[in-house]
Amino acid sequence: METIVIPVHKSNEIEHVVATAIAQRRSSRAYSSQPIEPEKINSLFEAARWAPSSMNEQPWAYLYATQDQPELWNKLMATLNESNRVWAKHAPLLILSLVRKNYLRNGAINGTARYDVGAANALLSMQAAHLELNVHQMGGFDRQGAIDSLNIPNTYEPMVIMAVGYLGDVENLSENLKHREMAPRERYTQDFFVMNKTF
Numbered sequence: 001m002e003t004i005v006i007p008v009h010k011s012n013e014i015e016h017v018v019a020t021a022i023a024q025r026r027s028s029r030a031y032s033s034q035p036i037e038p039e040k041i042n043s044l045f046e047a048a049r050w051a052p053s054s055m056n057e058q059p060w061a062y063l064y065a066t067q068d069q070p071e072l073w074n075k076l077m078a079t080l081n082e083s084n085r086v087w088a089k090h091a092p093l094l095i096l097s098l099v100r101k102n103y104l105r106n107g108a109i110n111g112t113a114r115y116d117v118g119a120a121n122a123l124l125s126m127q128a129a130h131l132e133l134n135v136h137q138m139g140g141f142d143r144q145g146a147i148d149s150l151n152i153p154n155t156y157e158p159m160v161i162m163a164v165g166y167l168g169d170v171e172n173l174s175e176n177l178k179h180r181e182m183a184p185r186e187r188y189t190q191d192f193f194v195m196n197k198t199f
């Protein structure tokens with residue numbers, strides 16, 4: 001079989017103009033203890049609410065807890081992998097994103113539901129960046145543990161947990177995390193993933 005070698009280029013520059021929220025968004029691990037204003041929490045979910053979805057099904061759900069709701073917050077925190085818990089425990093807000101797997105209208109499996117939830121989470125993250133809040137999504141958590149401790153019905157499936165808060169001081173992180181935090185952020189350049197011709 002012929003091996004196709006694709007030249008891969010990465011860069012850490014934003015190479016074309018993008019909206020400020022896109023340029024400013026990043027997944028930091030350093031959180032300030034400053035609580036998030038309730039109105040801003042509502043704005044995050046409002047942004048998700050207005051996401052596009054197949055058949056306008058809106059197959060997303062969010063379960064959140066702030067640090068001043070220790071019982072619920074600890075249930076979410078307990079599901080995180082240790083490598084995430086070490087830094088996410090300083091975030092004042094945790095959000096579990098869930099997908100509703102079947103159409104409400106007829107119960108059929110919704111094949112685009114996860115795609116739609118990703119879009120809603122992207123808008124939530126953009127709104128957060130606009131409000132100068134940091135969102136760090138985490139796939140590293142115990143899904144079955146979340147289902148059990150939060151009584152999640154089997155019509156829903158956990159997707160990611162997001163740690164949300166104002167940016168904190170990177171100096172308070174462990175050396176290892178500080179190093180990751182300071183590392184340049186890289187992306188493939190457009191020539192790797194954008195085509196104006198056939199494959």
Ligand SMILES: Cc1cc2nc3c(=O)[nH]c(=O)nc-3n(C[C@H](O)[C@H](O)[C@H](O)COP(=O)(O)O)c2cc1C
Nearest residue numbers: 025026027028083084136137138139140141160185
């Ligand atoms: C679905 C998903 C799961 C992720 N899971 C984790 C995780 O478990 N732990 C973590 O530290 N970061 C996690 N991340 C964050 C990514 O590592 C991060 O988005 C990526 O390195 C790009 O960095 P940036 O968001 O700062 O641009 C996850 C992101 C997404 C979208």
